[in-house]
Amino acid sequence: MAADLRDRVVLVAGATRGAGRGIAVELGAAGATVYCTGRTTRTQRSDYDRPETIEDTAEMVTRAGGTGIAVRVDHTVPDEVRDLVRRVESEQGRLDVLVNDLGGENLHDWHRPIWEQDLTRGLQRLRTGIEAHMITAHFALALLSRRPGGLVVELTDGTAEVHERFYRSECGAFFDVAKTAMHRLARAQGEELAPLGGTAVSLTPGWLRSEMMLEHFEVTEENWRESTVAPPGFAIAESPAYVGRAVVALAGDPDVARWNTQSLSSGFLAKEYGFTDTDGSQPDAWRFVQEVEWAGGEGDAADYR
Numbered sequence: 001m002a003a004d005l006r007d008r009v010v011l012v013a014g015a016t017r018g019a020g021r022g023i024a025v026e027l028g029a030a031g032a033t034v035y036c037t038g039r040t041t042r043t044q045r046s047d048y049d050r051p052e053t054i055e056d057t058a059e060m061v062t063r064a065g066g067t068g069i070a071v072r073v074d075h076t077v078p079d080e081v082r083d084l085v086r087r088v089e090s091e092q093g094r095l096d097v098l099v100n101d102l103g104g105e106n107l108h109d110w111h112r113p114i115w116e117q118d119l120t121r122g123l124q125r126l127r128t129g130i131e132a133h134m135i136t137a138h139f140a141l142a143l144l145s146r147r148p149g150g151l152v153v154e155l156t157d158g159t160a161e162v163h164e165r166f167y168r169s170e171c172g173a174f175f176d177v178a179k180t181a182m183h184r185l186a187r188a189q190g191e192e193l194a195p196l197g198g199t200a201v202s203l204t205p206g207w208l209r210s211e212m213m214l215e216h217f218e219v220t221e222e223n224w225r226e227s228t229v230a231p232p233g234f235a236i237a238e239s240p241a242y243v244g245r246a247v248v249a250l251a252g253d254p255d256v257a258r259w260n261t262q263s264l265s266s267g268f269l270a271k272e273y274g275f276t277d278t279d280g281s282q283p284d285a286w287r288f289v290q291e292v293e294w295a296g297g298e299g300d301a302a303d304y305r
Contacts, residue, residue, distance in 0.1 A: 003252025005066075006031035009092045010251075011084075013075055013136050014101035016040050017052040018210035019155055022240020023099055023247045024057050028066030030248045032097075035088055036061065037073040044072070052211060075102050075132035078139075085139040095143040097251050100136055101155040103178070104128035105212065114173040122174035129178030133185060141189065148197025151251055152189050155243075156182035156204050159286050160263035166294055183263050190261035199260045201250070205243035206267055206285020207236055233293050235301035236285045242266050242277040249273035267304075281305040 010027050014020040016038030024034050038054040039046035054070040061068025071087065073080045088095055107125040109117040133154060144150040157175075158168070160183040168176045182202045189200035207213075209224055217230040227234060246269040250256050253273075267284030269275075276282055288304040291297050 003030045003248050005248065005251055008032045008096040008251060009035075009088065009094050010097040010099065011035045011037070011088060011095060011140060012099045012101065013037050013073070013132075013140075014103070014155075015057045016046075016048075016054050017050065017057075018101075018105070018212070019205050019208055019240050019243050020099070020101035021052070021057045021060070022242070022244040023101065023155075024068070024244070025060045025064050026241055026244025026248050027097075027251070028061030028064035028068055030252065031066050032251075033067040033069070033092065034058075034061045035069045035071055035084070037071050037075070037084065039072060039074055041070070041072050050211070075136050076127050078135050081135050081139045085143055089143050094147060095140060096147070096149065097151045097153070097247075098136070098140045098144055099153045099155065099247060100133045102128055102132040102136070103155070103157075105210075108175065109172055111170055112172055117172050117174065122172075125174040125178055129175075130181050130185075133182065137185070137189060141193070145193060145196050145198055150193065150196075150198040151256060152186070152193065152198070152200035153247055153250065154182040154186045154189075154200070154202045156180075156202050158204055159265050159268075160202070162286055162290060165290065186263070187261045194257070194260055197257075199257045201259050201261070202263045203243065203246060203250075203269075204263075204265050204286065205240070205246075206238050206265065206283055206288075207234060208243070209237045209239050213237075233288075233301065236283050236288050236293075236304055238266060238283045238285065239278045242270070242275075242283070245275040245277075246270070246273075249275055 012024040015024040015036035036057045058068030058070035186202040217227040219227045243266040246266040270282040292299040
């Protein structure tokens with residue numbers, strides 16, 4: 001049965017596009033009230049300079065069956081995050097789920113060692129990918145921890161197992177440090193929430209068919225398999241809805257504490273909970289990475305869907 005989250009209040013930090021939007025919309029489909037935050041609105045763009053807005057996301061949440069509330073927040077600014085949480089408390093009196101999807105995906109400095117990377121961009125990556133997560137947790141968990149059953153999901157890129165085996169050299173040191181830090185942050189939050197009945201995990205999608213990725217490979221969600229410029233590994237790609245369904249499954253699980261402090265992936269949770277991607281498949285990108293793509297093994301992406 002699909003989760004019924006009509007009594008849940010959720011904050012998705014970084015819901016403008018990509019995984020954050022996919023998660024927010026799937027939570028809405030389960031009936032949740034979802035605060036959708038980000039820096040791009042219909043009247044003001046962030047440095048991403050992209051058309052997706054938090055108002056669009058909030059409207060998609062509401063159309064899906066939930067209640068979407070757009071709030072412009074820069075999560076690197078403590079006062080803005082404090083005011084956001086105060087608003088949630090004033091309007092809802094509670095916070096049940098925090099999804100921290102703040103990454104700075106426009107800050108890649110591809111295939112360069114740390115001494116050749118742009119230092120300003122690298123430090124901004126750490127501010128967005130670590131500092132903003134901790135600022136948000138500082139304020140939001142003070143509210144979330146008041147009731148047992150709270151859930152924190154720290155979005156990252158790659159499982160702890162993958163990060164232990166491989167260095168993300170194509171993305172560089174700043175990216176690698178920011179993404180691996182989310183496993184430790186989830187561990188810290190989980191340890192601190194457990195005595196109060198709360199749970200924290202790190203969660204990674206696989207190769208995500210985000211708006212930016214589809215644009216980069218010159219395809220749409222409808223014809224993504226037809227890209228002539230994407231590498232072979234793109235065949236394992238998943239929609240943002242897939243990781244959204246992973247979060248819904250966690251939020252609706254009365255025994256979610258069994259996952260406390262763990263590193264999880266959308267592909268792994270699909271097998272555990274039985275949900276699928278929008279095409280009915282269950283892509284397991286990180287198993288494909290470990291067994292075939294990065295490990296030099298034999299196999300085809302289709303075998304991992």
